[in-house]
Amino acid sequence: MSNRKERIFWILYGMVLVLLFLLSSTDLIIKEKETQVYAISVIVEDTVDDNYVNFRKGMDRAAIEYNVDVSFITLYDEGSKKQQEELILREQQDGSRAIVVSPVDSGQILQLQADKRVSVPLVFLNSEISSVGDELSARITFDYYQMGQELAKQVLAEQPIGQRFYLLGKRQSDQISRQFEDGIENVLTAAGCEVIRLQGGQADERKKQVETVWEQDFGRAVMIALDPVSLTEAAQVLSDGERTAGIGGLYGRGTTVRLLNYLDRGVIRGLCITDDFTAGYLSVRTAVELAGNQLVPALGYLESHYIRREDLRRTEYEKLLYPIE
Amino acid sequence: MGGRNRFYQQLLVGLCVLAVLAGCGSLKAEETKKSLRIGVSLYRGDDTFINNIRGEMENCAKEYEQKHGIKVTLDIQDAKGSQNTQNNQVERFISLGCDVMCINPVDRTAASAMIDKAMTAGIPVVFFNRQPVEEDMDRWDQLYYVGVVARESAILQGSIVVDQYRKDPASLDMNGDGVISYVMLEGESSHQDSLIRTEWSIQTLKDGGVPIEKITGGIANWERSQASALMEQWLEKYPDMIELVVCNNDDMALGAIDALERAGKKNIKLVGIDGTTPGIEAVNAGKMLGTVSADKGKYAEAIFSLAASKALGQPVLEELSLENGKYYWSPQEILTGQ
Numbered sequence: 001m002s003n004r005k006e007r008i009f010w011i012l013y014g015m016v017l018v019l020l021f022l023l024s025s026t027d028l029i030i031k032e033k034e035t036q037v038y039a040i041s042v043i044v045e046d047t048v049d050d051n052y053v054n055f056r057k058g059m060d061r062a063a064i065e066y067n068v069d070v071s072f073i074t075l076y077d078e079g080s081k082k083q084q085e086e087l088i089l090r091e092q093q094d095g096s097r098a099i100v101v102s103p104v105d106s107g108q109i110l111q112l113q114a115d116k117r118v119s120v121p122l123v124f125l126n127s128e129i130s131s132v133g134d135e136l137s138a139r140i141t142f143d144y145y146q147m148g149q150e151l152a153k154q155v156l157a158e159q160p161i162g163q164r165f166y167l168l169g170k171r172q173s174d175q176i177s178r179q180f181e182d183g184i185e186n187v188l189t190a191a192g193c194e195v196i197r198l199q200g201g202q203a204d205e206r207k208k209q210v211e212t213v214w215e216q217d218f219g220r221a222v223m224i225a226l227d228p229v230s231l232t233e234a235a236q237v238l239s240d241g242e243r244t245a246g247i248g249g250l251y252g253r254g255t256t257v258r259l260l261n262y263l264d265r266g267v268i269r270g271l272c273i274t275d276d277f278t279a280g281y282l283s284v285r286t287a288v289e290l291a292g293n294q295l296v297p298a299l300g301y302l303e304s305h306y307i308r309r310e311d312l313r314r315t316e317y318e319k320l321l322y323p324i325e
Numbered sequence: 326m327g328g329r330n331r332f333y334q335q336l337l338v339g340l341c342v343l344a345v346l347a348g349c350g351s352l353k354a355e356e357t358k359k360s361l362r363i364g365v366s367l368y369r370g371d372d373t374f375i376n377n378i379r380g381e382m383e384n385c386a387k388e389y390e391q392k393h394g395i396k397v398t399l400d401i402q403d404a405k406g407s408q409n410t411q412n413n414q415v416e417r418f419i420s421l422g423c424d425v426m427c428i429n430p431v432d433r434t435a436a437s438a439m440i441d442k443a444m445t446a447g448i449p450v451v452f453f454n455r456q457p458v459e460e461d462m463d464r465w466d467q468l469y470y471v472g473v474v475a476r477e478s479a480i481l482q483g484s485i486v487v488d489q490y491r492k493d494p495a496s497l498d499m500n501g502d503g504v505i506s507y508v509m510l511e512g513e514s515s516h517q518d519s520l521i522r523t524e525w526s527i528q529t530l531k532d533g534g535v536p537i538e539k540i541t542g543g544i545a546n547w548e549r550s551q552a553s554a555l556m557e558q559w560l561e562k563y564p565d566m567i568e569l570v571v572c573n574n575d576d577m578a579l580g581a582i583d584a585l586e587r588a589g590k591k592n593i594k595l596v597g598i599d600g601t602t603p604g605i606e607a608v609n610a611g612k613m614l615g616t617v618s619a620d621k622g623k624y625a626e627a628i629f630s631l632a633a634s635k636a637l638g639q640p641v642l643e644e645l646s647l648e649n650g651k652y653y654w655s656p657q658e659i660l661t662g663q
Binding site: 048076 | 387396
């Protein structure tokens with residue numbers, strides 16, 4: 001009798017062990033919740049990511065929070081529409097659930113959507129497009145026109161009357177730089193200032209232009225760079241041999257560490273900065289929402305500021321310029 | 326009985342054929358691989374030299390994509406000086422299905438945990454810039470290291486000063502006392518290159534017949550800001566005594582230059598190592614006597630080509646000529662303003 005009880009006990013004991021094993025080590029009884037990983041691609045208009053450092057930090061933050069596998073892609077050649085189109089199509093084919101794109105030519109990408117060649121949702125970065133707000137596209141951008149106006153107002157307030165204003169930029173400027181330029185020109189010409197536009201195809205040509213202006217218009221020239229690359233080049237030229245004293249001031253936009261160092265050293269007098277961390281975070285979050293078929297409300301413009309050297313150590317700007325992931 | 330034996334023989338042959346075909350199938354799968362995923366973890370993303378290498382690796386990836394038509398995803402992460410963060414990044418790379426990992430370890434003595442994870446997942450690892458200890462490197466035949474020979478960097482750095490002294494002793498011995506008084510800015514004490522660079526650069530000066538005297542030295546952890554702060558203190562403490570600043574890397578030399586510019590000192594000579602972009606600019610501008618430049622293109626190319634061949638299951642390129650089958654030493658050269 002006791003033998004039988006013992007056998008039943010051991011069988012039950014064995015069954016409990018098996019049950020515990022199934023509960024703890026397999027998902028036969030308790031199904032583990034499957035985590036959805038979104039593959040999202042970010043394709044920018046540049047060949048390097050120098051101007052996307054804080055953006056990438058925000059992007060990585062959102063990638064962790066929303067379980068996203070993000071691919072950050074730069075172009076092989078600067079400003080190549082064809083390459084950007086090919087990369088968008090490649091990423092779509094490789095299974096991206098949504099694509100964040102800083103367009104070389106937004107019209108071309110909208111056309112891809114219209115032709116149904118691109119069916120995944122697109123988040124347009126730094127692009128003025130009107131046909132957003134549907135379930136297939138959204139926009140994350142700053143108001144570069146207003147930024148240009150703000151910069152020009154600050155420059156006018158800082159500079160004495162009679163200065164000559166030089167706008168420095170690339171020969172083939174992008175959409176953002178054109179908006180920024182329009183904003184600056186609008187204010188400066190309304191104030192009756194003399195504005196001269198200088199444009200160069202290569203870095204050496206642009207640097208030479210800065211040197212020439214410095215020599216020929218010593219003490220009177222105020223230089224405003226329309227893009228971060230031109231600003232870095234100009235700052236590089238003017239920082240050599242203490243040339244900064246020979247100009248009214250150098251201004252521009254950008255948030256790279258190099259530019260901030262030039263601002264700190266007094267080579268750049270005023271800088272328009274953008275909240276790139278938030279832009280990166282929102283881009284990925286918006287892409288996830290669109291990939292999940294959610295309708296994304298229009299976000300409006302993100303914040304930008306004009307800062308001088310003394311503002312660099314203010315807490316609110318420190319947080320914005322040196323974000324901790 | 327004979328019929329049954331023949332049946333078993335045929336079955337065995339059939340199984341062998343199937344096994345061979347299966348093997349061919351997997352080979353074909355390797356051949357047709359159309360994308361590579363490489364996880365890259367940097368000890369600190371704000372280190373200028375590491376940032377230069379990262380940029381070069383991105384260029385290598387783009388060139389490779391264009392040349393071979395194989396998509397390359399470089400998943401680059403910054404460990405921000407935390408080994409714990411780097412361990413988590415390695416786990417993430419594995420969970421995302423990376424084909425290979427390129428790791429610039431935060432702590433060269435703590436690589437074993439990452440190696441354990443990589444071995445379990447069967448993912449090859451290319452370490453770079455900070456050499457894991459030999460015992461760790463010998464644990465698996467899928468571990469590689471790319472770096473520079475620290476002793477060579479130091480000897481080349483020392484020879485910049487020796488050459489300058491032979492050419493124009495007065496340019497270094499500014500007070501004319503027959504002795505070059507120097508200060509030393511060192512990298513992290515836990516980094517193998519820091520100790521070797523410090524020792525051999527000074528040894529080269531002595532061997533080259535340069536009369537030297539050390540005023541002081543300090544650890545600035547490879548960082549420009551820390552070096553700048555140290556140099557500022559030394560300039561106050563030892564006014565008009567410092568004639569030479571020997572730095573374990575360019576970032577610290579640039580920090581010392583910042584301090585010298587603030588103090589309005591112009592003639593003190595500085596030497597660095599790495600050949601970073603701002604370092605080379607400082608040499609060209611005459612702010613630094615010289616630097617030792619690792620060929621960053623070849624350095625990054627070695628990391629990338631090792632990673633790509635391992636990811637595709639191909640043998641490592643012969644031209645890399647690895648020492649002991651796992652170490653690649655990048656070439657270096659002297660850069661001076663002349």
